Amino acid sequence: xxxxxxxxxxxxxxxxxxxxxxxxxxxxxxxxxxxxxxxxxxxxxxxxxxxxxxxxxxxxxxxxxxxxxxxxxxxxxxxxxxxxxxxxxxxxxxxxxxxxxxxxxxxxxxxxxxxxxxxxxxxxxxxxxxxxxxxxxxxxxxxxxxxxxxxxxxxxxxxxxxxxxxxxxxxxxxxxxxxxxxxxxxxxxxxxxxxxxxxxxxxxxxxxxxxxxxxxxxxxxxxxxxxxxxxxxxxxxxxxxxxxxxxxxxxxxxxxxxxxxxxxxxxxxxxxxxxxxxxxxxxxxxxxxxxxxxxxxxxxxxxxxxxxxxxxxxxxxxxxxxxxxxxxxxxxxxxxxxxxxxxxxxxxxxxxxxxxxxxxxxxxxxxxxxxxxxxxxxxxxxxxxxxxxxxxxxxxxxxxxxxxxxxxxxxxxxxxxxxxxxxxxxxxxxxxxxxxxxxxxxxxxxxxxxxxxxxxxxxxxxxxxxxxxxxxxxxxxxxxxxxxxx
Amino acid sequence: xxxxxxxxxxxxxxxxxxxxxxxxxxxxxxxxxxxxxxxxxxxxxxxxxxxxxxxxxxxxxxxxxxxxxxxxxxxxxxxxxxxxxxxxxxxxxxxxxxxxxxxxxxxxxxxxxxxxxxxxxxxxxxxxxxxxxxxxxxxxxxxxxxxxxxxxxxxxxxxxxxxxxxxxxxxxxxxxxxxxxxxxxxxxxxxxxxxxxxxxxxxxxxxxxxxxxxxxxxxxxxxxxxxxxxxxxxxxxxxxxxxxxxxxxxxxxxxxxxxxxxxxxxxxxxxxxxxxxxxxxxxxxxxxxxxxxxxxxxxxxxxxxxxxxxxxxxxxxxxxxxxxxxxxxxxxxxxxxxxxxxxxxxxxx
Numbered sequence: 001x002x003x004x005x006x007x008x009x010x011x012x013x014x015x016x017x018x019x020x021x022x023x024x025x026x027x028x029x030x031x032x033x034x035x036x037x038x039x040x041x042x043x044x045x046x047x048x049x050x051x052x053x054x055x056x057x058x059x060x061x062x063x064x065x066x067x068x069x070x071x072x073x074x075x076x077x078x079x080x081x082x083x084x085x086x087x088x089x090x091x092x093x094x095x096x097x098x099x100x101x102x103x104x105x106x107x108x109x110x111x112x113x114x115x116x117x118x119x120x121x122x123x124x125x126x127x128x129x130x131x132x133x134x135x136x137x138x139x140x141x142x143x144x145x146x147x148x149x150x151x152x153x154x155x156x157x158x159x160x161x162x163x164x165x166x167x168x169x170x171x172x173x174x175x176x177x178x179x180x181x182x183x184x185x186x187x188x189x190x191x192x193x194x195x196x197x198x199x200x201x202x203x204x205x206x207x208x209x210x211x212x213x214x215x216x217x218x219x220x221x222x223x224x225x226x227x228x229x230x231x232x233x234x235x236x237x238x239x240x241x242x243x244x245x246x247x248x249x250x251x252x253x254x255x256x257x258x259x260x261x262x263x264x265x266x267x268x269x270x271x272x273x274x275x276x277x278x279x280x281x282x283x284x285x286x287x288x289x290x291x292x293x294x295x296x297x298x299x300x301x302x303x304x305x306x307x308x309x310x311x312x313x314x315x316x317x318x319x320x321x322x323x324x325x326x327x328x329x330x331x332x333x334x335x336x337x338x339x340x341x342x343x344x345x346x347x348x349x350x351x352x353x354x355x356x357x358x359x360x361x362x363x364x365x366x367x368x369x370x371x372x373x374x375x376x377x378x379x380x381x382x383x384x385x386x387x388x389x390x391x392x393x394x395x396x397x398x399x400x401x402x403x404x405x406x407x408x409x410x411x412x413x414x415x416x417x418x419x420x421x422x423x424x425x426x427x428x429x430x431x432x433x434x435x436x437x438x439x440x441x442x443x444x445x446x447x448x449x450x451x452x453x454x455x456x457x458x459x460x461x462x463x464x465x466x467x468x469x470x471x472x473x474x475x476x477x478x479x480x481x482x483x484x485x486x
Numbered sequence: 487x488x489x490x491x492x493x494x495x496x497x498x499x500x501x502x503x504x505x506x507x508x509x510x511x512x513x514x515x516x517x518x519x520x521x522x523x524x525x526x527x528x529x530x531x532x533x534x535x536x537x538x539x540x541x542x543x544x545x546x547x548x549x550x551x552x553x554x555x556x557x558x559x560x561x562x563x564x565x566x567x568x569x570x571x572x573x574x575x576x577x578x579x580x581x582x583x584x585x586x587x588x589x590x591x592x593x594x595x596x597x598x599x600x601x602x603x604x605x606x607x608x609x610x611x612x613x614x615x616x617x618x619x620x621x622x623x624x625x626x627x628x629x630x631x632x633x634x635x636x637x638x639x640x641x642x643x644x645x646x647x648x649x650x651x652x653x654x655x656x657x658x659x660x661x662x663x664x665x666x667x668x669x670x671x672x673x674x675x676x677x678x679x680x681x682x683x684x685x686x687x688x689x690x691x692x693x694x695x696x697x698x699x700x701x702x703x704x705x706x707x708x709x710x711x712x713x714x715x716x717x718x719x720x721x722x723x724x725x726x727x728x729x730x731x732x733x734x735x736x737x738x739x740x741x742x743x744x745x746x747x748x749x750x751x752x753x754x755x756x757x758x759x760x761x762x763x764x765x766x767x768x769x770x771x772x773x774x775x776x777x778x779x780x781x782x783x784x785x786x787x788x789x790x791x792x793x794x795x796x797x798x799x800x801x802x803x804x805x806x807x808x809x810x811x812x813x814x815x816x817x818x819x820x821x822x823x824x825x826x827x828x829x830x831x832x833x834x835x
Contacts, residue, residue, distance in 0.1 A: 104681055129681060149627065186750075189791045190806070190807045190834060191638075193818075195631045216683040285702065285703075291703050346543055377624060417625050439632065
């Protein structure tokens with residue numbers, strides 16, 4: 001049995017064919033969590049529309065009956081942004097899976113929100129173009145979800161985040177109105193509503209169409225892999241490369257536990273005994289890449305690299321990257337569970353922050369492997385734990401929270417690309433004061449006055465933060481960690 | 487809290503209590519822009535200085551009153567630049583005014599706009615609250631992206647007091663190619679470059695000449711210029727500077743200056759007045775004294791909008807907003823500035 005208003009369901013049945021309304025528990029069960037599986041809730045009902053008109057009608061009905069709505073793409077998000085509401089609608093956008101048009105002159109593609117990130121690049125590969133943001137879930141994640149989370153990836157330093165690569169979107173507002181934001185001109189009248197929507201975590205509207213900017217595939221790309229005795233040396237090498245005026249397409253660091261896990265999993269050719277490796281990809285014209293490879297190789301050696309390998313061909317380049325791209329599942333093999341943290345720090349603070357993480361991990365008696373988007377300062381510590389052991393998930397969460405607070409103290413942020421969702425809602429109280437939170441709530445109210453879209457996510461209430469901050473006077477340790485926190 | 491910020495917050499708080507409008511000013515070099523300024527002048531130009539710059543982080547943080555020329559000089563010393571090449575329209579231009587106006591220069595289609603490079607801001611909203619959004623890191627998705635919302639808002643959502651921007655290394659080599667051709671041929675060439683892997687960083691057609699700027703390592707620039715043909719323009723750097731700052735003769739012609747921002751297309755717009763094209767066909771400048779109704783239609787049919795950039799009747803509301811978009815813009819203004827005291831009506835009514 002579910003708790004939704006029967007009159008509401010009756011009206012929904014007039015809008016959608018019955019096979020796209022999932023009511024039984026077994027039908028709803030697959031939707032109970034997103035990529036952050038520690039947070040679960042069975043949605044009141046799952047709806048699977050495939051027309052904008054149906055989305056309009058659903059949101060109008062939800063507004064009328066005051067029913068919460070959580071939109072969902074592929075459900076690969078890592079912050080609980082698509083965790084369902086038990087008394088609400090889980091609005092799956094998966095059936096909006098068409099590439100609508102490709103403009104070869106302007107280098108843009110108009111797609112439905114359920115189109116997978118990688119599918120966009122595949123659709124335009126034959127004309128030499130691609131869509132640049134490449135989150136590690138790009139095989140599965142959808143562009144609608146990417147817009148909601150402002151997804152990143154390993155090429156952000158040079159090619160930007162989702163916000164830099166989306167030119168316009170069509171959204172349906174709570175209540176059913178359609179809003180076109182952005183546009184194919186290079187700027188647009190009024191406020192930059194597209195900037196407000198990208199990364200808004202489904203709090204402001206439901207994206208029904210997206211136009212993305214495409215880039216020409218670089219003529220040449222080369223990958224270098226170098227190993228170091230210390231993470232500090234590796235971090236210093238990153239700074240030197242950038243000081244030299246070179247912006248690599250990708251610049252990734254992994255620490256020893258991450259290297260070993262990846263090597264055991266995919267045999268990428270990483271040295272198991274290195275304290276850190278740096279993967280550096282250089283792309284552009286043939287002459288540019290040649291010059292940059294020479295310069296970067298020398299800089300890496302100058303900065304104390306034990307050795308530097310330049311991938312000799314495409315297959316070796318792919319192998320270098322396979323270790324990094326599979327780092328998360330690799331860690332998943334060596335531990336029953338892992339928890340991925342997503343802080344960003346000014347890169348110069350890396351040494352201090354890594355040392356701080358090591359100290360914290362020791363305190364909490366947990367192991368941590370680190371992968372790091374070194375070019376842009378986005379750190380992903382992976383905490384290894386066993387959900388089967390009583391209290392270990394709670395300890396993991398508490399360690400994760402402390403790592404994020406460490407990032408904020410280092411001048412960084414609690415989330416670089418995964419979003420706040422449910423997971424980091426308390427850490428928002430550390431990053432922002434009451435004034436900023438009030439301003440966020442005022443912004444939300446403009447688009448969703450009744451607070452029906454994704455309630456309880458992304459931005460905490462002031463009272464929640466007052467409570468959180470009061471609890472945090474005891475040396476950073478929550479009292480009663482055994483109590484459920486959501 | 488810093489004395490300047492505290493006293494500015496008090497000024498805004500008092501103005502809000504009385505409902506007295508404030509006219510926010512930096513260097514006052516873009517006072518011609520937007521609708522007629524209203525209210526008591528409120529200057530941030532004395533609040534100046536680079537507060538944090540570590541070249542290897544590719545981020546600069548400066549107080550809003552810092553002069554643009556000073557920021558550019560600081561960056562140049564480390565071989566870096568503001569990728570969006572903002573126009574200053576005078577040496578007194580401040581970084582606060584630059585970001586508030588949200589204008590970008592010739593590199594815009596190729597290296598991103600002002601909004602793409604803003605990482606964080608400190609501001610005072612219309613209620614006098616001192617707030618901080620974003621930060622000094624490149625990836626940050628905590629909270630709504632209020633920093634980017636401020637770009638181009640012309641101070642109507644808050645008074646920015648400090649700004650962090652992403653910066654990039656200055657290209658090692660730059661060359662401008664020049665081609666004598668019609669606007670139609672120029673557009674075909676410019677638009678053909680979007681989907682090609684050629685290191686273009688600016689393009690413009692003016693006075694029967696197309697200019698294309700290439701930037702990168704010398705080998706790549708050589709290879710690209712061999713592919714594109716044309717002549718080398720030895721005064722290229724000066725040309726881009728002049729077009730950015732509107733110092734070409736074209737901009738001194740009679741009549742108000744109109745700005746048409748459009749989806750880049752390879753066909754010329756049906757214009758009867760003198761025009762200049764930038765941004766690979768995405769930006770037209772038009773000089774005309776005629777009423778703007780034709781231009782509005784032309785821009786709309788090309789997927790864009792017009793702005794009265796300089797001169798003419800500034801009381802007209804040409805913001806290009808309607809229906810639900812207009813309503814949301816108005817409500818957003820109210821959400822940041824409930825008493826409507828920050829640069830009221832400068833962007834739209």
